[in-house]
Amino acid sequence: xxxxxxxxxxxxxxxxxxxxxxxxxxxxxxxxxxxxxxxxxxxxxxxxxxxxxxxxxxxxxxxxxxxxxxxxxxxxxxxxxxxxxxxxxxxxxxxxxxxxxxxxxxxxxxxxxxxxxxxxxxxxxxxxxxxxxxxxxxxxxxxxxxxxxxxxxxxxxxxxxxxxxxxxxxxxxxxxxxxxxxxxxxxxxxxxxxxxxxxxxxxxx
Numbered sequence: 135x136x137x138x139x140x141x142x143x144x145x146x147x148x149x150x151x152x153x154x155x156x157x158x159x160x161x162x163x164x165x166x167x168x169x170x171x172x173x174x175x176x177x178x179x180x181x182x183x184x185x186x187x188x189x190x191x192x193x194x195x196x197x198x199x200x201x202x203x204x205x206x207x208x209x210x211x212x213x214x215x216x217x218x219x220x221x222x223x224x225x226x227x228x229x230x231x232x233x234x235x236x237x238x239x240x241x242x243x244x245x246x247x248x249x250x251x252x253x254x255x256x257x258x259x260x261x262x263x264x265x266x267x268x269x270x271x272x273x274x275x276x277x278x279x280x281x282x283x284x285x286x287x288x289x290x291x292x293x294x295x296x297x298x299x300x301x302x303x304x305x306x307x308x309x310x311x312x313x314x315x316x317x318x319x320x321x322x323x324x325x326x327x328x329x330x331x332x333x334x335x336x337x338x339x
Contacts, residue, residue, distance in 0.1 A: 178337065180222015181330025184215040188322035196315045201266045208269075208318075215322075246284030249276045270314030274303030274321045289337060295329040 191211030198204040253276030260268050278299030285292030302321035306314055 177219060177222030177226050178330045178332070178334030180219045180226070181326045181333060183218040183222065183330075185323045185326035185328075185330060187211050187215045187218065188326065189319055189324075192315045192319035192323060205261065205266060205269075208273075241287045242284045245286060246280045249280035249283060252276055253280075267311035267314065268307065270311075270318050271303050271305075271307035274299050274306055274317065276303075277322070278303055289333065291329055291332050291336070295325060298325050298329075 188211060191207055195204045195207040198207060253273060256272050256276065257269060260266065260272065278296045278301075281296030281299060282293045283296075285294075285296050299321045302317050302325070306317035306321075309317070
């Protein structure tokens with residue numbers, strides 16, 4: 135009988151061992167779970183709280199008689215809303231027992247933070263130029279862009295909310311300045327309450 139030589143890998147490559155395959159599978163599963171975790175850690179209830187803050191701010195700001203007082207109301211509301219948003223994210227992570235993953239969180243931040251920094255710079259420039267009436271449109275547009283960009287790494291509801299904020303911002307720029315508080319109440323207030331409630335119901339808080 136003819137001797138049959140055992141099959142050998144082409145080009146001398148050795149087949150991967152079971153241990154190597156298991157490590158690759160674990161790495162893939164871990165990366166997938168990190169991406170899924172980033173999607174669900176968007177704080178829905180925190181968004182609702184931010185929306186309520188904006189509605190109160192719109193009411194208070196509309197009663198101010200000077201631009202300086204109006205600006206102070208909204209800047210303080212922004213600080214409160216930021217605190218609520220961060221607290222909501224941490225609370226949701228603890229409630230669900232999921233640690234905040236660094237890689238997806240970094241991606242979200244890289245999309246979310248730069249538009250906000252641009253908004254801060256434009257705020258300073260417009261206040262210095264005495265064009266405070268443009269701030270509602272600028273704020274809604276920059277925040278909307280931040281939500282759209284960061285929402286690329288989140289659930290579908292988030293970029294949809296960002297698109298709504300962009301629409302409010304565009305309308306705020308081309309309608310009478312007296313409507314500014316109303317547009318911000320609709321964008322920062324009603325829209326965040328609506329979409330925040332949807333996120334809370336569908337994605338656990």
